Amino acid sequence: MEDFLSQLNKEQLSAVETTEGHIRVMAGAGTGKTKTLTSRYAYLVSELGISPANILTVTFTNRAANEMKSRVRAMLGDLDLGFISTIHAFCTRFLKEEIYRLGYPKNFIVIDTEDQRQMLQRIFADMKITLRDTTMRRTIDQVLEGKKITDDYISEFIRNSSEELLQKIAAEPEKNNQIFLRYLYEQKKNYGLDFNDLINFTGYILNVFPEAREAWQSRMQYVMVDEFQDVSQKQYAIAQTLSAKHGNLFIVGDSDQTIYSWRDAHVQLFLDFDKKYPDAKTIVLKDNYRSTPQILKTANSLIAHNSVRFPKELRALHSDGAKTLYFHAKKPQDEANWIADTMGNLVSQGASLGDIAVLYRSHFMSRGIEEILIQRKIPYRILSGISFYERKEIKDVIAYLRMLTTQDDIAFLRAIQTPSRKIGKKKIEFLKEYAEANRISLYNALLENLDSEIFRGTGAKRFVQAIAATQKGMENKPMDDILDEILDLSGYTEFIRMDAEQDRLDNIAELKQSVAQAAHDPDANLEDFLSRVALYGNLDKEERRNAVKLLSVHAAKGLEYPFVFVTGLSEGLFPSAQIETAEEMEEERRIAYVAFTRAKERLFLSENEGGGDANLSKFPSRFIFESGEENLEFVRPLPDDLRKNALRKIQQSEESLQLLQNLFFVGDRVRHKIFGEGKITAVDISAAAYVVQFDNLKTPRSLQFSAKLEKLPD
DNA sequence: GTATGCTACGTTTTT
DNA sequence: CGTAGCATAC
Ligand SMILES: Nc1ncnc2c1ncn2[C@@H]1O[C@H](COP(=O)(O)OP(=O)(O)OP(=O)(O)O)[C@@H](O)[C@H]1O
Numbered sequence: 001m002e003d004f005l006s007q008l009n010k011e012q013l014s015a016v017e018t019t020e021g022h023i024r025v026m027a028g029a030g031t032g033k034t035k036t037l038t039s040r041y042a043y044l045v046s047e048l049g050i051s052p053a054n055i056l057t058v059t060f061t062n063r064a065a066n067e068m069k070s071r072v073r074a075m076l077g078d079l080d081l082g083f084i085s086t087i088h089a090f091c092t093r094f095l096k097e098e099i100y101r102l103g104y105p106k107n108f109i110v111i112d113t114e115d116q117r118q119m120l121q122r123i124f125a126d127m128k129i130t131l132r133d134t135t136m137r138r139t140i141d142q143v144l145e146g147k148k149i150t151d152d153y154i155s156e157f158i159r160n161s162s163e164e165l166l167q168k169i170a171a172e173p174e175k176n177n178q179i180f181l182r183y184l185y186e187q188k189k190n191y192g193l194d195f196n197d198l199i200n201f202t203g204y205i206l207n208v209f210p211e212a213r214e215a216w217q218s219r220m221q222y223v224m225v226d227e228f229q230d231v232s233q234k235q236y237a238i239a240q241t242l243s244a245k246h247g248n249l250f251i252v253g254d255s256d257q258t259i260y261s262w263r264d265a266h267v268q269l270f271l272d273f274d275k276k277y278p279d280a281k282t283i284v285l286k287d288n289y290r291s292t293p294q295i296l297k298t299a300n301s302l303i304a305h306n307s308v309r310f311p312k313e314l315r316a317l318h319s320d321g322a323k324t325l326y327f328h329a330k331k332p333q334d335e336a337n338w339i340a341d342t343m344g345n346l347v348s349q350g351a352s353l354g355d356i357a358v359l360y361r362s363h364f365m366s367r368g369i370e371e372i373l374i375q376r377k378i379p380y381r382i383l384s385g386i387s388f389y390e391r392k393e394i395k396d397v398i399a400y401l402r403m404l405t406t407q408d409d410i411a412f413l414r415a416i417q418t419p420s421r422k423i424g425k426k427k428i429e430f431l432k433e434y435a436e437a438n439r440i441s442l443y444n445a446l447l448e449n450l451d452s453e454i455f456r457g458t459g460a461k462r463f464v465q466a467i468a469a470t471q472k473g474m475e476n477k478p479m480d481d482i483l484d485e486i487l488d489l490s491g492y493t494e495f496i497r498m499d500a501e502q503d504r505l506d507n508i509a510e511l512k513q514s515v516a517q518a519a520h521d522p523d524a525n526l527e528d529f530l531s532r533v534a535l536y537g538n539l540d541k542e543e544r545r546n547a548v549k550l551l552s553v554h555a556a557k558g559l560e561y562p563f564v565f566v567t568g569l570s571e572g573l574f575p576s577a578q579i580e581t582a583e584e585m586e587e588e589r590r591i592a593y594v595a596f597t598r599a600k601e602r603l604f605l606s607e608n609e610g611g612g613d614a615n616l617s618k619f620p621s622r623f624i625f626e627s628g629e630e631n632l633e634f635v636r637p638l639p640d641d642l643r644k645n646a647l648r649k650i651q652q653s654e655e656s657l658q659l660l661q662n663l664f665f666v667g668d669r670v671r672h673k674i675f676g677e678g679k680i681t682a683v684d685i686s687a688a689a690y691v692v693q694f695d696n697l698k699t700p701r702s703l704q705f706s707a708k709l710e711k712l713p714d
Numbered sequence: 715g716t717a718t719g720c721t722a723c724g725t726t727t728t729t
Numbered sequence: 730c731g732t733a734g735c736a737t738a739c
Binding site: 060062086087088089110112113135137195196198199259262263361362363364365384387420423424425426535553554576579588591 | 717
């Protein structure tokens with residue numbers, strides 16, 4: 001029972017036993033931060049007798065939450081660990097209880113990125129916008145994410161009726177504003193919340209409703225947050241509010257592992273914790289248990305190249321291993337083949353395929369590897385990218401289930417069109433207009449027009465009948481029967497069987513199984529199941545033990561594998577070509593650092609020059625050189641000229657990043673030695689020049705970026 | 715009007 | 730790989 005304490009070192013133990021107050025654990029990779037947090041959880045429950053219902057533990061991914069739950073269960077036995085979750089899953093749970101305060105039903109639906117895309121597509125069609133110069137992704141970022149950075153929209157969203165929103169839409173001249181308002185309207189109509197809303201609405205309710213705040217503050221006697229370096233201001237605010245009454249907030253993190261700045265993470269929140277809470281105690285862990293000294297050398301040499309950094313000590317306790325192995329390939333297939341060969345060697349030396357992970361910066365980079373693995377018949381599993389519930393066929397099935405409960409437009413549009421029922425653009429358009437005119441849902445619009453000429457010869461009737469028949473007496477049917485019934489009656493089963501792909505059938509079978517399992521609980525109902533589904537992430541039969549794992553570095557956060565291949569380490573891929581500023585480059589370097597530090601026994605780095613065009617051929621990544629060539633074992637030495645050219649290119653890039661680092665923005669006030677004070681009126685990146693209107697000069701001047709300008713407060 | 719097949723294309727990262 | 734866009738078949 002308490003033997004989990006004996007597995008901790010002195011500092012870890014002190015973090016576990018210091019249960020009261022504000023505690024921060026700051027430590028490098030592999031020092032046992034997560035282990036400490038998990039042990040602390042077990043300690044709170046088993047030694048102090050705190051109920052799991054009173055401990056909020058926030059993890060970064062669902063995978064991490066599941067991992068932690070299973071470790072806690074291993075220590076304490078079977079318990080309800082619902083408050084070990086991602087912040088989004090917690091917010092969902094919170095809102096189920098509290099969102100009635102905002103006039104939203106507790107069976108609200110969670111809108112994921114794919115749903116957003118489809119909603120936007122419809123909005124674009126309505127507004128007759130073609131997306132030639134903007135991509136969908138960018139619109140989501142700009143419009144949906146951008147406008148939800150502040151939570152100003154919430155009170156407006158709540159205060160305005162759908163009616164008023166429609167009026168505002170009609171009156172709104174600006175395109176993006178109008179897209180946003182239309183999106184809000186759709187959301188409201190369907191009682192949908194997207195990922196941002198989950199956080200924002202939770203924060204809003206905690207702020208605005210003292211009873212709710214009070215109740216949850218009392219409930220959460222202990223709040224613990226893992227991976228705190230990647231927490232956003234809004235997420236932090238929720239943790240702060242919830243822990244304000246009991247004053248027990250425990251956070252762990254590593255400032256070198258901030259890799260979610262693009263999602264609004266601010267490492268400064270972690271670094272300034274002691275300023276926020278002057279009573280805060282900081283515990284530093286220095287012993288790395290995970291990796292061999294050789295791996296740490298590589299990783300430390302790399303991260304030392306970041307200039308904005310909170311330096312820390314890291315001592316390797318692991319026994320010696322082999323040097324980091326680096327392979328330069330000409331072509332993508334060569335790299336993939338080398339990886340497969342090397343895996344083969346590892347296995348023949350006794351490793352299991354399950355001990356091996358392949359990490360990459362972006363998903364598309366997995367393709368080349370996959371092809372070779374299939375060719376060589378090496379079993380593998382992809383652990384990142386689209387999750388189980390994001391799969392098309394699973395979303396279809398969920399949409400059918402929602403047609404039995406919420407009957408929202410989002411589910412309707414999906415279900416009615418898969419399989420095709422001779423209902424296309426025109427008929428949907430008709431339903432849309434009818435629904436809007438009568439202020440009803442699309443499904444109700446269909447019901448009211450079912451017998452009209454328009455839907456003759458379509459599958460509309462069968463669709464409606466399937467739903468009605470399944471709904472009849474639904475309360476008394478087991479959930480798995482309901483699922484079978486709606487899929488059979490609607491024709492979906494037939495459709496998916498014809499479509500055949502075994503994978504998809506397997507996934508649906510998997511989902512059925514999880515429905516069946518949930519159905520064991522006599523109180524189980526569809527609505528609860530659906531609300532849990534939204535954020536349950538990986539129902540994937542993850543542990544197919546003897547398979548190589550392929551995943552993005554971001555998804556590998558917090559995980560560890562004996563053998564790690566970091567692939568696609570070339571300039572333009574990793575670091576990504578999109579990088580424009582020194583800060584972004586430092587984040588790329590942290591991503592590489594996270595990748596390297598996942599390895600326990602040995603690290604493998606590889607890269608290739610790219611497929612066709614010799615002019616576009618890629619150089620080895622700066623992160624290879626920065627790892628320290630003395631720390632690497634080269635499978636083959638790099639050709640001298642390649643090495644020289646790569647280093648030159650990298651240096652150029654670093655210099656231009658430095659230059660850009662001093663970049664001013666339009667509107668900044670600056671002082672020039674000669675011209676005096678002025679204002680930046682334009683920035684011409686390609687000419688590397690500012691246009692500055694100086695107060696004492698009639699006409700604006702164009703100045704090189706390298707001109708000595710000093711920034712003034714506005 | 716709707717369904718389906720073909721080709722070309724680009725792709726950070728996740729809840 | 731997945732999907733957007735277009736041409737063709739029903
Ligand atoms: N005191 C200890 N004795 C032996 N092994 C330990 C000890 N503490 C941690 N470990 C082991 O070290 C490894 C890393 O632990 P953990 O994942 O908790 O580190 P972490 O600090 O959270 O890492 P990261 O920041 O990379 O996520 C695990 O395999 C863990 O079991």
